[in-house]
Amino acid sequence: MSQSGVDHKRYFFDKFGITERMLERCLGEALSAGGDYADLYFESVAATSVGLDESLVKSASQGVSAGCGVRVVSGERTGYAYTDDLSADRLLRAARTAALIASGPAKQTVAGFTETKTPSLYPAPAAELDTDLAPMLDLVQRADRTARAYDPRITQVRAGYGEELRRILIAASDGTFASDTQPMARFNVFILAKDADRTARGSAGGGGRVEISFFQGEKSPEHFAYEAARQAILQLGAIAAPAGEMEVVLGPGWPGVLLHEAVGHGLEADFNRKKTSAFAGLIGRPVASPKVTVVDNGTLANRRGSLNVDDEGSATQETVLIENGILRGYLSDKLSARLMNMPHTGNGRRESYQQIPMPRMTNTYMLSGDDAPEDILRSVKRGLYAVNFGGGQVDITSGKFVFSASEAYLIEDGKVTAPVRDATLIGNGPEALKYVSMVGNDLALDEGIGTCGKDGQSVPVGVGMPTIKLDRMTVGGTGR
Structure with missing residues (x-):
């Protein structure tokens, strides 16, 4: 799914009860002790990762985090405070804290927002990340098999896959109002090879602002495992x-x-x-x-x-x-x-x-x-x-x-x-x-x-x- 037509800010409005009126109140509070500029940065991240070592799944994790950072700038002085509680009281408290750190002559008032037009550079999944670990485990196991089959001198293979979905919302006293949904996926393979005289390492990996389906194409687990294995074996014979x-x-x-x-x-x-x-x-x-x-x-x-x-x-x-x-x-x-x-x-x-x-x-x-x-x-x-x-x-x-x-x-x-x-x-x-x-x-x-x-x-x-x-x-x- 492309980003075109996606209303990214609705996630924060619907899930956490954020409103434009609340944003204006927080920015007003942030500038209450003076300052040139203030902004609010809301973030919600869902992340999943799996890791394989010695042909065994050694790690698997899933987590969600959310919070908001409040910044106030006065000249070259910056006040910053953050909270992982997105209730109105906690947001206003963070705004007051940042204001006191950067207190100075007030030069900026908050007068509405202009929403930044968001391009469509990467997919924006409509739902949360898929919590099914099976496809991720399949990727790391395929890499393990490919690397071990490359050469008997390969003694250790570690493979890992991780993905996250980051949602952000930014509102600032200069009228900036922007939101985005940012996917990220990365696959890595690390290999150790040994012969009678030497130990060598090889590594490869890839990804981007893509989804797991990306690794079913040309940039497959086999591709990265082969590349890491090639590097390690090459180093065994290097001068x-x-x-x-x-x-x-x-x-x-x-x-x-x-x-x-x-x-x-x-x-x-x-x-x-x-x-x-x-x-x-x-x-x-x-x-x-x-x-x-x-x-x-x-x-x-x-x-x-x-x-x-x-x-x-x-x-x-x-x-x-x-x-x-x-x-x-x-x-x-x-x-x-x-x-x-x-x-x-x-x-x-x-x-x-x-x-x-x-x-x-x-x-x-x-x-x-x-x-x-x-x-x-x-x-x-x-x-x-x-x-x-x-x-x-x-x-x-x-x-x-x-x-x-x-x-x-x-x-x-x-x-x-x-x-x-x-x-x-x-x-x-x-x-x-x-x-x-x-x-x-x-x-x-x-x-x-x-x-x-x-x-x-x-x-x-x-x-x-x-x-x-x-x-x-x-x-x-x-x-x-």
Whole structure:
């Protein structure tokens, strides 16, 4: 079922007795001690998950939570309070608490709402999530069977499936009134393989703002189990990665996580407002190779990072961050847009009603170029081809990053040769992008597994990129 014609706000009105009059009263109370702006964020989440390990179902959970967060902004000061009781008394009490924290000169009155038109980027189930665990158990068991049949050296298989249905309602003193119903599903497989000398790991997964039927198609449990098993067995035969400065080719899709971490966070407006980002004050200046264009796009259908409206009730959009190497803008929420006098990009996001919104990425990726991937590889005399990544660390202020490649290969005389293990990429985000000399015509987005952390909050995101070549990058390894 599409979102078209769905009246999302009726859920809160009918289930919890919320009315527009109550919303106006709460916002009035929130501004009673002064303030520039106030908003209410209602959320109801139903979640189900199952987990399998050692061919046995080790976990299964179902839960429902609901609550409301009240925010009051006065200048740069923010007051925030929340409640998991949606009765009028508790809502008004939370509003008074937030008001007292952020008290200041009153500059805003509440005068009715204008409902945000909600697009239809993903399905909106009319009912609650199906509580039947049997189809979910079937998915994880199929993955277990496929992985164990791949190779006798596979000793451990863990598979998990989780889904949730999140409903939100936002009302604000600036007249914002928005609601949405947001599905999410994710499937994961983790594999351990052993031989006489070595232990190796492989993992794969995917999903998005989809329903369980998504995993009956091309992106089946068998697909993900095969991919995780292939990675693990490949690593058993890998040689030690070389160390030193060399040419590096990044594959399409998930390697975009390096772009997300090394560049994307530095382009969030709050870091730039506080001048703690390596990109602060650089709008209009070159920060990358002329071949590099990077966008953040929350409007892609069914993608994990997409949203019909953000968590401040604003429509998401496509925002060009870097265009042909030139920094064009930052990702903003309402507060940063006002304080920095910059466009509001619809990137205000929060993990739940218990947290304040802040500028966050949605789906962040580099656009395709004109180079054929095979030509990119052929141009490298000796280097590293990194096609999958594990964890990484980034210092937002300096832009320095360290990433571990979970699947990588040597490139020798223009040909991909031996797989390598324990390869790390070390660099500086703003500097690294200046060494991009070739950009492939094969843009791909990740499978739908990204979760981004910031200031203790986690939100789902998407990443992507085409195949790219960096003329210089430091590779850490124990080989030659």
